[in-house]
Amino acid sequence: MKSISPVETGKLLKSIRHELGWSLDQTAEQTGVSKAMLGQVERGESTPTVATLWKIATGLRVPMTTLLEPDREEGGVLLLRDASSLRVRPSQEGMQRALLFPYEARFGFELYELTFAPDFESISEPHDIGVVEHVTVLRGKVELLVEDEWRELKEGQSLRFPADRRHGYRNRTESEAVVMDLIHYRFIPQNIAGRETQEGS
Amino acid sequence: MKSISPVETGKLLKSIRHELGWSLDQTAEQTGVSKAMLGQVERGESTPTVATLWKIATGLRVPMTTLLEPDREEGGVLLLRDASSLRVRPSQEGMQRALLFPYEARFGFELYELTFAPDFESISEPHDIGVVEHVTVLRGKVELLVEDEWRELKEGQSLRFPADRRHGYRNRTESEAVVMDLIHYRFIPQNIAGRETQEGS
DNA sequence: CGCATTTGTGCGTTATAGCGCACACCGCAA
DNA sequence: TTGCGGTGTGCGCTATAACGCACAAATGCG
Numbered sequence: 001m002k003s004i005s006p007v008e009t010g011k012l013l014k015s016i017r018h019e020l021g022w023s024l025d026q027t028a029e030q031t032g033v034s035k036a037m038l039g040q041v042e043r044g045e046s047t048p049t050v051a052t053l054w055k056i057a058t059g060l061r062v063p064m065t066t067l068l069e070p071d072r073e074e075g076g077v078l079l080l081r082d083a084s085s086l087r088v089r090p091s092q093e094g095m096q097r098a099l100l101f102p103y104e105a106r107f108g109f110e111l112y113e114l115t116f117a118p119d120f121e122s123i124s125e126p127h128d129i130g131v132v133e134h135v136t137v138l139r140g141k142v143e144l145l146v147e148d149e150w151r152e153l154k155e156g157q158s159l160r161f162p163a164d165r166r167h168g169y170r171n172r173t174e175s176e177a178v179v180m181d182l183i184h185y186r187f188i189p190q191n192i193a194g195r196e197t198q199e200g201s
Numbered sequence: 202m203k204s205i206s207p208v209e210t211g212k213l214l215k216s217i218r219h220e221l222g223w224s225l226d227q228t229a230e231q232t233g234v235s236k237a238m239l240g241q242v243e244r245g246e247s248t249p250t251v252a253t254l255w256k257i258a259t260g261l262r263v264p265m266t267t268l269l270e271p272d273r274e275e276g277g278v279l280l281l282r283d284a285s286s287l288r289v290r291p292s293q294e295g296m297q298r299a300l301l302f303p304y305e306a307r308f309g310f311e312l313y314e315l316t317f318a319p320d321f322e323s324i325s326e327p328h329d330i331g332v333v334e335h336v337t338v339l340r341g342k343v344e345l346l347v348e349d350e351w352r353e354l355k356e357g358q359s360l361r362f363p364a365d366r367r368h369g370y371r372n373r374t375e376s377e378a379v380v381m382d383l384i385h386y387r388f389i390p391q392n393i394a395g396r397e398t399q400e401g402s
Numbered sequence: 403c404g405c406a407t408t409t410g411t412g413c414g415t416t417a418t419a420g421c422g423c424a425c426a427c428c429g430c431a432a
Numbered sequence: 433t434t435g436c437g438g439t440g441t442g443c444g445c446t447a448t449a450a451c452g453c454a455c456a457a458a459t460g461c462g
Contacts, residue, residue, distance in 0.1 A: 009251060024440065037420050039440065046419055047252040049449075050210060050269070065266045068251070100359045101335055107385050108309060111335065113357075134302055134312065136381070138339055158301045158312075180337070180381060184308050225410060238450050240411065247449055250419075 009053070009067050010044040016060055016067075017042075031059025094120035095169075112181040114169070116142060121170035124163070132184045133163040140177030143170050153179075210254070210268045211245040217261055217268075218243075232260025295321035313382040315370070317343060322371035325364070333385045334364040341378030344371050354380075 017027055028035035032055050033048075040046045041056075048056065050064075057064040096115040101107075123145065135144060136158040143150045145168035146161040153159055161167065163183065171177045218228055229236035233256050234249075241247040242257075249257065251265075258265040297316040302308075324346065336345060337359040344351045346369035347362040354360055362368065364384065372378045 023438075025438085034421050036422080036441080036443095040419085043441090047250045049248045049250045049419070050254055051248040052420075053251055064269055068265055100337060101361060107333070111337075111359075111383065113337075132308070136301060136312075136314075156314075160302060182312065182383070224408075226408080235451050237411080237413095237452080241449085244411090250449070253450075 009048065010042045012067050013038070013056065013060075014042045016062060020060065027056075027059065031056045033059070095122065109182055109184040112183070113138075114179050114181050116140075116169060116171035116177045116179070118171060118174050118176065121168070123166065123168035125166075131163045132160060133167070134158065134160045134180075134182040134184065136180045136182075138178040138180060140171065140175055141173050142177045142179055143172065144168070145170075210249065211243045213268050214239070214257065214261075215243040217263060221261065228257075228260065232257045234260070296323065310383055310385045313384070314339075315380050315382050317341075317370060317372035317378045317380070319372060319375050319377070322369070324367065324369035326367075332364045333361060334368070335359065335361045335381075335383040335385065337381045337383075339379045339381060341372065341376055342374050343378045343380055344373060345369070346371075 017024075022030070024035040024038050027033075027038055031038070033052050037046070037048070037052065038056070041048050053067060054064055057067055094117040098113040098115075099110065100113055101109075101111040135142075135153070137153045137155050139155060141152065141154050143152050144159055144161070145151075145166070146159070148166070150170070151159065169179075218225075223231070225236040225239050228234075228239055232239070234253050238247070238249070238253065239257070242249050254268060255265055258268055295318040299314040299316075300311065301314055302310075302312040336343075336354070338354045338356050340356060342353065342355050344353050345360055345362070346352075346367070347360070349367070351371070352360065370380075
């Protein structure tokens with residue numbers, strides 16, 4: 001009994017190989033994996049171990065994850081967003097949030113525009129492990145609590161920091177401050193419903 | 202003779218399992234993979250097939266790629282960048298570019314701040330296949346050439362589009378325009394030296 | 403302490419990933 | 433037609449991934 005393979009490694013391998021214009025022999029030479037095996041993988045007759053998957057990916061000069069993607073052309077890419085119609089005022093008073101690009105598994109991040117009113121201050125709970133934030137100040141001046149220390153960021157400055165621990169934002173000036181916040185997930189948060197997991201059953 | 206495993210799936214699996222507070226039995230139940238196998242994988246005594254890797258990842262509710270990352274804690278995350286000292290004027294006259302966050306394999310993107318002078322126009326060559334750009338207008342008004350059509354973006358608007366085909370930017374106003382450009386790579390470009398590939402040699 | 407429960411590891415068997423090799427199927431040239 | 437490099441596929445063999453089960457060390461409770 002052969003279990004259906006959950007990932008389309010075969011099709012991906014074949015299409016990449018064809019894009020490169022490589023034969024099975026050539027690919028075997030480059031990857032160190034026998035051409036018989038490569039053929040079987042392409043036809044879905046056997047699912048490789050991660051070790052051989054690594055050999056294949058390295059030989060093709062592509063990241064391993066490429067061979068694990070559900071589908072190369074899946075989903076439309078084109079997407080227009082307008083911050084002015086996206087800004088909402090959530091639980092915390094004194095802050096507006098616009099979700100410019102929502103999370104998608106294939107990209108691994110979400111992008112916010114955050115607007116802090118004067119005297120705004122907020123301490124955020126730690127996100128899931130491995131989450132990293134990239135904050136860039138667009139207008140005004142903000143302070144970020146990172147590793148138990150408040151750091152001042154002026155307009156044009158950016159800070160990347162681990163968000164899987166306590167962190168916070170505040171605006172001690174008398175004018176509004178606007179930042180971009182790019183949140184990159186290593187894990188897919190499991191406690192947030194409606195967020196896509198990896199395509200499986 | 203056992204070949205060294207190129208990826209540290211074992212250590213990752215173990216740490217994730219511990220973070221969840223799960224036992225091997227519990228994990229076996231959730232993933233559908235025998236606990237003996239799980240133990241062997243954790244100890245690095247056997248490298249799983251992508252099929253079982255998928256089962257494991259799905260059971261743990263994490264994306265498969267999480268189990269393939271070189272190392273959870275590798276590399277410092279904290280990074281401060283200042284656009285004002287990063288803006289450079291490259292080949293094209295009429296445009297300034299600041300690389301806020303350079304490409305890193307673990308994140309998969311790079312982030313630019315682009316400043317377009319009045320009457321600037323530029324057509325970009327296609328990037329590598331699978332590359333997606335996310336452009337957000339911070340100041341002014343720009344037009345983007347996407348799918349053979351110029352689209353106007355006002356301040357606060359964002360556009361995501363496939364960049365593996367012809368595309369371009371222009372500023373037909375009389376004042377400077379500033380955008381954020383997040384470039385997301387699916388493939389790691391193989392023709393650009395100095396960019397990291399997936400760790401091992 | 404003794405006993406139960408749960409932790410993870412070792413062992414023998416089966417399924418299958420991975421190999422080298424031979425073979426069949428082209429398109430092309432003599 | 434008969435070869436001849438080059439494509440990909442089938443076959444037998446070996447290495448090993450993956451299983452179920454049993455064991456041993458650690459934990460908890462009376």
